[in-house]
Amino acid sequence: MEPPGRPRHRSRPEPRPAVIDLIQQLKGSFRTSDLFDIGIVAFLVYRLILLIKGTRAMQMLTGLGILGIGFFASVALEFTTTHWVLSYFFDYLFLIVIVLFQDDLRKALTNVGKNPFFSTASAEEERAMIDEIARAAHRLAQEKIGALIVLERETGLKNFIDTGSRIDAKVNAEVLYSIFHESSPLHDGAVIITSGRLAAAGCFLPLSKDPNIDKRLGTRHRAALGITEDADAIVVLVSEEAGEAHLVKNGRLMTNLDEQELARSLVALMDLSRGRKSPLSRILSWVKSDPEAGRQVGGGSG
DSSP states (O other): OOOTTSOOOOOOOOOOOHHHHHHHHHHHHOOHHHHHHHHHHHHHHHHHHHHHTTSHHHHHHHHHHHHHHHHHHHHHTTOHHHHHHHHHHHHTHHHHHHHHTHHHHHHHHHHHTOOOSOOSSOHHHHHHHHHHHHHHHHHHHHTTOOEEEEEOOSSOOHHHHTTSEEEEEEOOHHHHHHHHSTTSTTTTSEEEEETTEEEEEEEOOOOOOOTTSOTTOOHHHHHHHHHHHHSSOEEEEEETTTTEEEEEETTEEEOSOOHHHHHHHHHHHTTOTTSSOOHHHHHHHHHHOOTTOSOOOOOOOO
16 A cells, blocks of 8 residues: 555556557458459569560660659759659650550560460470471581571460461471471571471561670571560571571570480470479469570571
8 A cells, every 4th residue: 555645656558659550550451352452463563574674674664763763853952944854754654655665565465465274285296396396406407507496385476477388287307307498499487386286487587676686696596586575486596607506585595506405495495394284383384484584695697
């Protein structure tokens, strides 16, 4: 008991940290759908970063970011003229982004539209097809005969198939060799393989638009790089000048591969090393895939 007449001191409750109040407010307003919403945005940002890293788009985004910092700095520092100029610039930002990033936007939409569920050819058929392609490329390289063999994946290549002559034949090393032999009227174009079959020959491909491309690379190399920049196709390229077989994916070159190395690389790139994947595995592989994976090295012309 406290002595009479002395005022009774009561302990004050400690104030709760603001962080705890914020957490309780979030718990009260957070819904399960918000979690999916955040996940979708995070996934889109992740795929966007994979798509533009190491490209001109990343440099342009960096430039836009610097201009954005300059805009807010002009407001804080009361730079009236600078703020006026940047305000007009950002008023038309939507159109500027479309013009600057038209190629990257097209590639992004194509990448989103890929079908990660199905593949029409079986793993055994694709393995046999790869062996035939590797055998043909090795023979063509030995005889220094140029060739472009395009393997269609999820992104359709019908527009390019229509530029050539329809064949619809089984993939065979002898057939590929005869097409690219200099006596063939179709030897200058590319062969496109779709659904495990040789769809067309003599096809025209878009040339690469990369301004940093090695100036020593010839038209055939530029065409191989161009089609893999626009689509997710894989290209087997044979240089007639160097007598070497290369592999091209996502605008990157893997150079001077022998028959076994080419076959192993194709098996790895087409996800055949473990047989046919389940739909869930294909989706996870697509989510983790890097649109810009690979490496580019210089090479000869042709």
